[in-house]
Amino acid sequence: MTNDGGGAELIPGLGEIPRVPAGRGARTGRSLPPGGSAAGAKKKGAKRPAGELPVARVAVDIPLPHLDRPFDYLVPDTLDASAVPGCRVRVRFAGQLVDGFLLERAAESAHTGRLAYLERVTSPEPVLAPEIAALVREVADRYAGTFADVVRLAVPPRHARVEAEEPPAPPQGPLAPGGPGPWADYPAGPSFLAALGAGRAPRAVWTALPGMEDRTAAVARAVAVALAAGRGALVVVADGRDVARLDAALAAELGPGRHVALTAEAGPSERYRSWLAVRRGTVRAAVGTRAAMFAPVAGLGLVVLWDDGDDVHAEPHAPYPHPREVLALRAHRTGAAALFGGFTRTTDATQLVETGWAHALAAGRLTVRDRMPRVRPTGDDAQLARDAAAQAARLPGLAFETARRALAEGPVLVQVPRRGYLPGLACGRCRTPARCGACQGPLALRSAHAAPYCRWCGRIAGDWHCPECGHFHLRAVVVGARRTAEELGRAFPGVAVRTSGRDGVLDRIAAGRALVVSTPGAEPVADGGYTAALLLDGWVLLGRADLRAGEETLRRWMNAAALVRPGGAVVVGADAALPAVQALVRWDPVTYAERELAERREVGFPPAARMASLTASPAAIRELLEDARLPAGAEVLGPVPVGAPEEARERALVRVPRPAAGDLAQALRAAQGVRSARKAAEAVRVQIDPLELI
Template identity: 55%
Template sequence: MSSGDGQRESSGEVPEQLALLRETVRRRKPPKAKPRTWRGAALAGELPVARVLVDKGLVHLDRYFDYAVPAAMDEEAQPGVRVRVRFGAGEKEGRREGGRLINGFIVERAARSDYSGALAPIAQVLSPERVLTRPLLRLCRAVADRYAGSLADVVQLAVPPRMARAEKRTSPDAQPPPGPPAPGSWERYVEGPGYLSALAEGGTPRAVWTALPGPQWPEELARAVAAALASGRGALAVLPDGRAAQRVDAALTSLLGSGRHVLLTAESGPEQRYGRWLAVNRGSVRAVVGTRAAMFAPVHDLGLAVLWDDGDAAHSDDHAPQPHAREVLLQRAVTEGAGFLLGGHSCTVEGAQLVESGWARPLEAARETLRRTAPLIRTVGEYDEARDPAARTARLPSLAWNTARDALRRGPVLVQVPRRGYVPRLACERCRAPARCAHCSGPLEALEANGALRCGWCARESPGWHCSQCGGARLRGQVFGARRTAEELGRAFPQVPVRTSGRDHVLETVPGSPAIIVSTPGAEPVAEGPGYAAAVLLDAWALLGRPDLRAGEEALRRWLSAAALVRPGGGGEGSEGEDGSRAGGEDGDGTVLIVAEPTLRPVQALVRWDPAGFAVRELAERAELGFPPVSRMAAVSGRAEAVAGLLAQARLPGDAEVLGPVPVPVIQQGRPRRPGDPPAGEEWVRALVRVPQGSGAALASALKTAHVARLTRREGTPVQIRVDPPDIG
């Protein structure tokens, strides 16, 4: 019985113990998860992996690298910020401790990494400022793919260097949208007011604008930007140089006041430029006016992208992968749903193609309006010079002297000379052989009258020169520069001041009083008041004779840019002469004289002031020959075996055509280097790969893939790939 009682007691205690055990389990807290660490340092709890774009522009490293995010940096290490990471060839691509510190950008945060090893942590967050935003990253990726380049190279062009003091300053508050601007001088164009109205109403009109001559174009461009701002969107205008950007900046300030836009140019200085860029990135400012680098400006809700004078070589970047501002802005207009305005006094074949394809509409003035605003155009050809003793002895035809003399009674006269310096090209007087430097074979030039000869490449003087062909010791000038021309004009007009404007010293503006301004192309200053009374365009053969597919287009562009600074030629009451020139209604109004053969197509386009018609005819000829922009091209340069090896490995599109390779001239010692030049003394070749317009992306991808494979396997010497080369001559 006792045993039975003992069993009952035991059976009675079991439920109590089980209940107590259940209560203990219920109250017990779950164990804390062990924090992830790297060598004792805690990592971020959520999204502990950061994908980083390292600042290493090697095409075979064109990808993201995973790094661990320390817990202490979790809040600041967000997508778009600058960081410092360890990266080196001996540390398994930066994932292990070691390697040198290098800058980069976080592009995204992730929960896990595909890399099986231990991830190295981010060394430092340089700034919490998100500078590489997702839209900007997409744009840079698209540009890198188009030009077969690396993303890191494009990001270096798009994001300016960091200036800590600029980041500490707060940006101004965003201003409300202004009211729609009045058409102003846009009424001179047939569809000008309609274009502004479409922008102000939130539309995305696309146009190729042939601007009328005169000083009104900066104000017209500013009104287009103001119309986009009136719709509550942003605007971006890219100009070829700082002088043009400052004119548009002044016009926009006069129209809308300060605070609504920023000016992004190199003249601003690194800190000020970065501060303005940050104001745009933060959304405080919605409009940007700037030079080439501004094409990547992170404008919020872009409504209008403007490019002025797209034929200027300054729009093509010299740094890899050498993108052109026109193509970048076209990409932005398409992907960001913005309006587009391609403007200039001239028209490129690319602009003509945009109109011909229907993607953009022409924005031009009526012919009667053009007659009222354009100067009188006169020509002096070879036949006229042969009968003119002054042209044979003084290099300037009598008509040029008379034109300058008459115009000086009313205002300044512009003289455009294609070459700078005094006498930049010399030849033997006896056999006409070019005068060369005995040290590097560079061209000899005269710096002044009766002065020592100096090499244009190595700057060595050449006293006692003798011709290597015939032994002659007398020289004659082949090409005369701006300083020599200014000297001759100073002797001809001793009572008139003569000033020069060129690469060494560019004049911004000149007074409207009588003076002679000798300028090289692109450096012409703006004359105050109504403009120049006359312009003389000398040595047209120097621009037309270049071995370049764009020689005629470039010559016409430079002539029109100079002629647009001249006063109107007679109020529209004139008529066309036998050579096609317009004779003004009043004798002595604005006149442009060009010393060139009148029958040449670019000269006739200048006489008729018809840049769009010239571009259309050039485009038709390019289509027959299969040249850009009808086709897409890529230039592959390097040693012969390297070029052949890359082209053999590249899976080119089926419709690709390889032209060449042909030898690239060897770079002589002392000659200034240009983008794409081979190393000094090396023998390079260049091959052109041509595809139809629709296969451009496939061509760039095939060349980049083959290039990456060769670099990874270290096969042969590297090559240079240039998509859309500006010079295929």
């Protein structure tokens, strides 16, 4: 691509580029004569375009919003064989060599000026499949992002040595899955498998019964049915531990060589090797974490997402796509079946059921009662009558007695919402929160013998005294997992106490007498299941300033309680009258999610409505909103300050009805392009449907 003498724009760090849009097909363009160049040059050694389909449409790796379109280049005859759609290329863009992906080859271009040649083909491997390229474009439009940002999430970095390796032979022999297996516990389970095996596209929101092994076995059986029907399958889970469990279940169900695991823990080269096996069609089943949502599975027939409410699924890089949305788009585009499961149900998944996009898949109430643990809150009337301090005590008599009896039969799980030792401190006399004298950050303790320190700046506050009353003694406001383990070790002498959290996550523990103290999401699986679970400090989870606080609390509780063996005991430290506690006692997450969705619909909160979050300085937000042609009915909420005061950053929320979600994304994307073309000094962070609104 070269400048044809028309208007040009200067991009900082890139130089001049023409203002001519890229061609998107043979509309008004001119054909190139065979063997002739764009400039008609016939000098010795001059490049000549390929004889057939000489125009290459390239997605250049430039994330500027106003350049978010393909650009046309000429394919020299020397690169004709290697310049295949989907390969990586290097092109000259505004005087610099940049990377890109060759999207397609065409006979002519709509660009009327001179076209530059491809500089080289980085690799002839067609890593960007046409289906994935179309998905990347749709995801970028859905989240008001750019193609370049999304394709970085979809295609892993290249490893030349891995590409040069001889690909393994695909597995031979037919795959014959057995009967419904764990799906027999669900009234609609066998019919879901039958539709999947017949090549149809059933879509289900699955509320799984308690039990980790049954869950992984059920997913593996669904994957086997899809593969036996000649289609591919893709499973996305939250973390590496879930990947390992499903990897083992799939190996047992499918046999060797029929699936791959895609995780960052495997290392860049091994992950790229597994990803290439999927792209080349050597295997047609893959399981992985959120990056695997773009895995180029051939003949995709089933997408599975486990625990879509886990915040680990949230992509931290722009444009912040969520696997639930991406997999729903893939299922719609390819006609694949979809299975979104979890021990609980999110309001987003409930929205899919209520709109008819998916059907509910759950067990009958009698089966649920047989499989669920017995749940008791510490603050019910009967307990308070026997133990008046039960509502205020951190480990009331009910929890202590439950743990003592359960330890005689096996391990007991203790879930603590906060990690660390004492992550929150206050004045021992007037209860004023303890703050750092330098930055006003919260003070905490790392151990019983350590001095208090600031969780923001790390300063030691050994000489702290209360600014309100002058007292110098501190008391705990929030107790962390390590302090809890210390207290339980004293309360149950002779019992092994193990911790699982950020400092070290346990994957599995043996059956036996033990106390396992874990933060939410780090609970290890116990052989044979836990005999009991204590869910402490429920007020910490329920009291968070978050729209999804109740939904997220119930999800964390049920994920922990699902590890308890059927008929085991679960004690939850929260008021029995709270809706989330009642949903746990009845093991009825569906009713709770339906109620939550109805309440949010009344007040216009997601997922009943769509929202966009705009974060930047006040001037940048104001400028973006002035440039954006927001759809009719859009409401702008805020902006309000966010972060530290010295950062001078604000956030505005734009709310629209669900049918206008596409118009909102298009308006914000166009406004970002206008600011980018103007060379605005500050970028605005745009998030569609952010997880945190408060």
